[in-house]
Amino acid sequence: MKRTILATMLASALVLSGCGNKEDEQAKASISDYFTQQQAGQQGASMKKKEADCLASGMVDDIGVEQLKKYKILKEDGSFNKEAQGFTMSKDDSEVMADAFLKCTDTIKTMKAQIASDPSAQTPEAKKCFAETLTEDKVRSMLVANFSGDQKKATEFQSELMKCAAAGQPAPSQAPSPAPSPAPKK
Secondary structure, eight states, X not given: OHHHHHHHHHHHHHHHHHHHHHXXXXXXXXXXXXXHHHHHTSSSOOOOHHHHHHHHHHHHHXXXXXXXXXXXXXXXXXXXXXXXXXXXXXXXXXXXXXXXHHHHSOHHHHHHHHHHTOGGGGSHHHHHHHXXXXXXXXXXXXXXXXXXXXXXXXXXXXXXXXXXXHHTSOOOOOOOOOOOOOOOOO
């Protein structure tokens, strides 16, 4: 009798864990598909399948399907909510998302490549400023701020980038003073 009860409990546990796995796998596939399809049409930003799969796994494994549904990132059926905008995650989940982005994508490398293509960002001052600003800690902090809804902190990072860009701009030239008029002849 004890064996039958134990066998039944084990079988139930396997069935239940199998259902969760299926839901997790569907959520991962939906998230990955969204990121690869969404990025395909954008210039300069592309997320490879491997990166999207990694990001989706990080989201589902470390945040969870139910929590992603609460944030409205996933719909109730487990598919990606394409209207998911303006969601605010807890600080812990925001940190998980930021870590997943940094682990799975070349976020910083991509930002640096975009900056390197801008001629105004090539002055020594601008290069130094961007090197000091585009650190993993600062980019991670900005991502956490974005995901947690802390727009003030996210905007501070963008302001730092704008200051760096301004460091690469030539100083505004002053208009030459008009030449003095000749003195009238007497």
